[in-house]
Amino acid sequence: MNLNRLARIDLNLLVSLHILLEEGSVSRAADRLSITQPAMSKTLGRLRETFGDPLFVRSKRGIQPTPRALSLVAELKSVLGQIDGLLDVGEFSPLEYRGEITLAISEYVGFTLLPPLLARLQSSAPRLRLRTITRAERQLDKLANGELDFAIQIQREEYAAEFSVSPLAASPLAIFVRQQHPLVEQTPTRELMRQYPQVALYVADREELIGGEMMARGLFESDRGILETSHLLTAFEILRETDYLLICPAYLARNEGATRDIAALTLPPDMTFNVQYSLIAHKRTELSPVHQWLWQEIIETVQSMRFRIVHRG
Numbered sequence: 001m002n003l004n005r006l007a008r009i010d011l012n013l014l015v016s017l018h019i020l021l022e023e024g025s026v027s028r029a030a031d032r033l034s035i036t037q038p039a040m041s042k043t044l045g046r047l048r049e050t051f052g053d054p055l056f057v058r059s060k061r062g063i064q065p066t067p068r069a070l071s072l073v074a075e076l077k078s079v080l081g082q083i084d085g086l087l088d089v090g091e092f093s094p095l096e097y098r099g100e101i102t103l104a105i106s107e108y109v110g111f112t113l114l115p116p117l118l119a120r121l122q123s124s125a126p127r128l129r130l131r132t133i134t135r136a137e138r139q140l141d142k143l144a145n146g147e148l149d150f151a152i153q154i155q156r157e158e159y160a161a162e163f164s165v166s167p168l169a170a171s172p173l174a175i176f177v178r179q180q181h182p183l184v185e186q187t188p189t190r191e192l193m194r195q196y197p198q199v200a201l202y203v204a205d206r207e208e209l210i211g212g213e214m215m216a217r218g219l220f221e222s223d224r225g226i227l228e229t230s231h232l233l234t235a236f237e238i239l240r241e242t243d244y245l246l247i248c249p250a251y252l253a254r255n256e257g258a259t260r261d262i263a264a265l266t267l268p269p270d271m272t273f274n275v276q277y278s279l280i281a282h283k284r285t286e287l288s289p290v291h292q293w294l295w296q297e298i299i300e301t302v303q304s305m306r307f308r309i310v311h312r313g
Contacts, residue, residue: 009050010046011083013043013046013047013050014076014079014080015033015080016029016033016040016043016044016047017047017055017069017072017076018076018077018080019032019033020044020047020055020056020063021065021069021072021073021076024061024062024063024064024065025062025063026040026041026044026063027040044056051068053066053068053069054066055068055069056069092289092290092293094124094125094128094290094293095124095125095126095127096127097125097127097128097290098127098128098129099128099129099290100128100129100130100131101128101129101130101131101149101150101290101291101294102131102132102133102147102148102149102150103130103131103132103133103148103149103150103151103152104132104133104134104136104139104142104148104150104151104152104153104204105132105133105134105151105152106134106152106153106201106202106203106204106230107134107201107230107231107232108201108232108248108249108252109152109277110132110134111232111252111255111258112251112252112255112305113152113298113301113302113305114132116301116304116305117297117298117301118130120297120300120301121297124297128294133148134202134230135202135204135230136148136151136204137204139151139153139204139280140159140160140163140280143163143280143281143282144162144282144284146284149281149285149291149294150279150280150281150291150294150295150298151279151280151281152168152277152278152279152280152298153204153277153278153280154203154275154276154277154278155167155276155277155278159280161283162282162283163280163281163282163283164280164281164282164283164286164295165278165279165280166278166279166295166299167276167277167278168277168278168279168298168299168302169276169277169302169305169306170274170275170276170277171249171250171251171274171275171277172249172250172267172272172273172274172275173247173248173249173250173267173272173273173274173275174247174248174249174250174253174264174265174266174267175188175193175245175246175247175264175265175266175267176236176239176245176246176247176248176252176253176259176262176263176264176265177196177239177243177244177245177246177262177263177265178239178240178241178242178243178261178262178263179261179262179263181196181243181245181263182196182243183196183245183265184263184265188265188266188267188268189268190268190270190271193245193268194223194224195223195224196224196243196244196245197224197225197226197227197242197243197244197245198224198225198226198227198244198245198246198247199226199227199228199229199235199238199239199244199245199246200226200227200228200229200246200247201228201229201230201232201235201246201248202228202229202230227244232248232252232258233258235248236258236259236262239262240260240261240262247267249275250264252264279295279298279299281295
């Protein structure tokens with residue numbers, strides 16, 4: 001693409017050429033463009049200079065296109081249609097949308113949210129490509145520069161005005177261990193917990209989150225070592241085979257398949273902590289129909305999950 005050459009060309013000339021080809025008459029083309037015939041003739045002169053070809057020659061039946069002009073008909077119509085599409089937002093249709101949306105979401109949140117969300121999207125937006133990233137630091141910067149479209153994260157202490165924030169759900173934390181773990185028969189205390197190795201699930205931008213200081217300083221401590229991972233199923237397999245413990249959202253205990261042979265214990269009172277998950281986007285997407293639609297789909301999916309949990313009792 002020669003942008004320097006394009007910058008020197010008045011693209012309105014392409015519209016004039018398209019109309020001249022349709023009308024086969026300088027006067028009729030002038031009428032459609034609401035300009036005088038001399039002005040249309042001048043435009044034709046500029047077109048000839050731009051394309052280096054006469055484009056039209058006079059005959060008894062008006063003007064006839066040259067082979068060069070005829071070769072432009074199909075491509076010219078396509079190009080003008082594409083330009084028109086760029087200018088016309090049009091009516092957004094999830095069924096027809098073919099683009100990609102990138103979502104930052106931890107595996108342990110995606111493990112619960114993505115199945116019902118994708119169940120909705122497979123029928124409402126079958127051509128949408130949803131790309132998820134489970135490890136992404138500096139998420140707000142990535143939302144602002146377009147590397148991310150959305151992030152579902154533990155809510156931060158504060159957000160700049162350039163971000164949209166919608167709280168989704170909150171969950172207490174729990175201690176997950178194998179069912180035969182020594183802690184199962186005891187009342188967990190901070191001192192007891194420190195005696196066992198610990199699996200820590202990866203949390204992006206931990207220090208900036210609500211409760212981040214507590215999570216960094218006191219919640220994830222062990223005298224026996226810590227393994228950090230972003231892979232939830234790997235963490236559960238480690239629990240089944242070892243004396244490691246895992247502190248993570250209590251709602252994961254509802255997934256009986258994933259937590260087979262694993263017990264969920266209550267944290268000591270001085271370590272009790274609720275995490276608030278929120279959906280975040282940058283204001284750059286607030287006028288984008290697809291982003292606003294998917295934003296609402298995510299919120300409604302979470303709301304439907306809450307409804308099912310309540311009615312299961």
